[in-house]
Each structure stands twice: as structure tokens, then as C-alpha cells.
Amino acid sequence: MTSRSSIRAILESDALLERLAAVEHERWAHWQRYVHEQCLLAEDGSLVIPRDLVERWSTQIATPYADLSEEEQESDRDQVRRYLPLIVKAVTGGEAPE
Template sequence: MAAGPTSIDELVEELAAIEHERWAHWQQYMHSEAERQPDGSLLIPAALVERWERQIKTDYDQLPEDERESDREQVMKYLPLVQKFFTGEPS
């Protein structure tokens, strides 16, 4: 099993790589849901804007269970690396 990060700087770099993958996946999803305009811009459907604005304004503990589960799935992408850093043990 690969060794985990041994310094805060290494941890930050590895977490940043995970964050970039998460962001790229989100952007890919957003682009797939939007309508490309003739000038190359993207138009986000009103229903998605409404949903995302609701989520932005809602505290985590007030989200429906399926939306909280989606957030937990994102955290699980980071947790093994954080666990490895603090315990020195593989997840």
C-alpha cells in the first residue's frame, strides 16, 4: 500500500488533487446539463438554478437525506487520505 503524506504541505497537495478531480467532475456534470448557446456560452436550466439556489441557502442539517448522502459521498473521497495522514495507517 502506498505511503500517505508525511507533511502538511504534502497533505495539502494531495487534497488539492482530489479537490481538482471533484471540481472537474462537477463541471462536467454542469456542462452536460446546460444548453450550449451559439456564442459558446452555457445556459443553465431554470429548474437547476432553483434547486442549487435552494441548496446554497440551506444548512447541511436541514437538507433532505439524499442530498446529505451526496455530500457524504464527496467527503469519502478525502477521508482515506486524511485518515492515513493522522494515523499513519492505510484506510
């Protein structure tokens, strides 16, 4: 069994941090592609977010996780599932995927 101090060292390691940061960048880039696809391209090259999406996303931003719909919570869980295998493998001594 791995000790708490060993687990803490693993979770604070630079290697795990970099792997998780890569997953975070992938997640962020995926979201930005989605947002850009939903927007309207203005003549000056700026993007305009449609009103219904502004309202929806503003509501989601202001809503605590526990108060989100089951569908919205599942979307957040899907994002965590991208990170979780790296953390589990790091803590259990398995090799984390690159």
C-alpha cells in the same frame, strides 16, 4: 498513540495539502463536467443553465447542511469519503494513496 502536536503537524503538512488539493480538483472537475452536461449550449458558446436547475441549486445553496434532504446530505457525505482515507492514513501513519 500519536500526540496532538504530531497530528497537527501531519494535518498541516504540505504533502497532505497537495494530496487533498488533487482530490478537490478532481471533485471540482467532476462537478463542472456534470454542470456543463446539464446546460444548453448557446450560439455564442456560452452555457445556459435550465431554469429548474437554477431553482434547485439556488435552494441547495441557501440551505444549511442540517436542513438538506437525506439524499442531498448523502451526496455531501460521498464527497467527504473521497478525502477521508487520505486524512485517516496520514494521521495513523499509513501510506496515503497518490
